[in-house]
Amino acid sequence: MKRFSGRSIASVLYALAIYGFIFLPVVVLVLFSFQDGRFPIPPFKGFSLRWYEAVLADRRLMEALTNSLVVAILSSAMSVLLGFLAAYGIARFMLPAKGLQRGLLTAPLTVSYLIIGMGLLITFNWLGIPKSLLAAGIGHVVINMPLCFAIIYSQMGDHQANIERAARDLGAREWQVMTLITAPMLWPALFASFFLSMTFSWDEFIISFLLTRFDVTLPVEIWNLLRSGLNPKTNAVGSLVFGISVVLLLVLELVVFRKAKRS
């Protein structure tokens, strides 16, 4: 094969163009978060960290960041727990209408977040339940539990069932089998579904927007910031969120996939 044929050059150029398109907004975002001026647009007036200081000094943003973390961690833990129990029950026991149950549990995956959020908003409104972070967290479990269930269920193989049976024969009780045998064997799947849920919850906007009022999550607070138009402070928050997400991604990559490769 010729190394530098016209086709290869065209391929390289095309790939570079797509990478350029994909990276353009994020590069602009991060670059102008360091803007030493009032507008996050060209010309670049010099390097400054003042907008990051402004973000860290903004109490509402910092509260929203904490709220987002709390909602993400608790709702993900709940999603993994419910998803794991359901996967264990359906994969390991005789139950009627398993197909229907699986269908019901994964149904929220096919409905848009807007409609899930609206349904909860209207229902809570009707029942007189006020908007709160708890309400948003409930919504996040609705969208993430199906995913956790699907991931964990897909990893429950027959070889694990044999080991569980052996443990039961040796006198382990059901909860011991689950916590000492099944959970450790499934740990990459549990970890992956937890982190995936975390990132989805962390980034989720519309459900939180509909279901929170005074205490809000970070995406909702960023949305409020957008009203001030183009502002380097928004760039700085966005870049921070980007940084945190990339760290999460690296943790997932290093812990889960390295582990999976080794075994």
Add this chain to the structure above:
Amino acid sequence: MTARARQTSHDLKPWGFVAPALLWTLCFFVAPFLVMAAMSLWERVGTDLVASWSFVNYAKFFERGHYLEAMLNSLEVTVIVTVTSILLAYPFAWILAEKVPARWQRLALVLAILPFWTSYVVRSYSWLLVLANNGVINQVLLAMGIVDDPLSLANSRSATVIGFVHFFVMLLTLTIYANLVQLPPNYRKAAQDLGANGLQTFWHVILPLTLPGIMVGAFLTFVLCIGDYITPQILGGNQELLMPQVIMLQIGRRADFPTASALAILLMVVVTIAYLGFARWIRLERA
């Protein structure tokens, strides 16, 4: 008696594992949906919600031009976005799967996904920085003397489409790439042995075999695109409204839950029809 009791408790035990998740789904997904469906048959009179049990909100959708228009806008934008994204993503996925050495492919994919780990809201805002009247593109064009007056790129349908295509090119690249790397090389060799040239091999062998990847990605694109509020709201401005924007207007400004519910259900009907169209290519079952 004891034997029977044990038998019953034995039968009930598995339900203990499944019940929490099922109850959660029933209480916070199925029930709210039913409430919303019921609400769509109510009516907002003045500031009160009245249980009139009529299809008046659905009738409004077909009578009032701007609701129908929003649905058509949504469909148009979604189709444009889906087709553009497939056309851009396919060659890219092909290059990643065929031209990039195997050991670098993973890195190439991670790189392609990386920019999407910003917050969704922030991503749309970033495009505003690029497309605004005094944004990056216009400043560059002005500085190079290509245009004399800034192009109005932001607050338009094109801006919405660009924002969407950005995300869905990545998504479709993933589904098509996953499909391409699964193809056994034998098919291509067989086609070449039988005398097919490169284009014929692609058209008659590779493309049909990668149709599932395209279709799964296209369906995801369709569903996520038609239901999204953020991108059109931030980038599209208010000149042309899409369905999610109209629904949010009913909720936010007017607290007209019945109309919002009816519009949301109509949107779901459209998505369901799309699903039926795509269904033969989509498998949600355990592999």
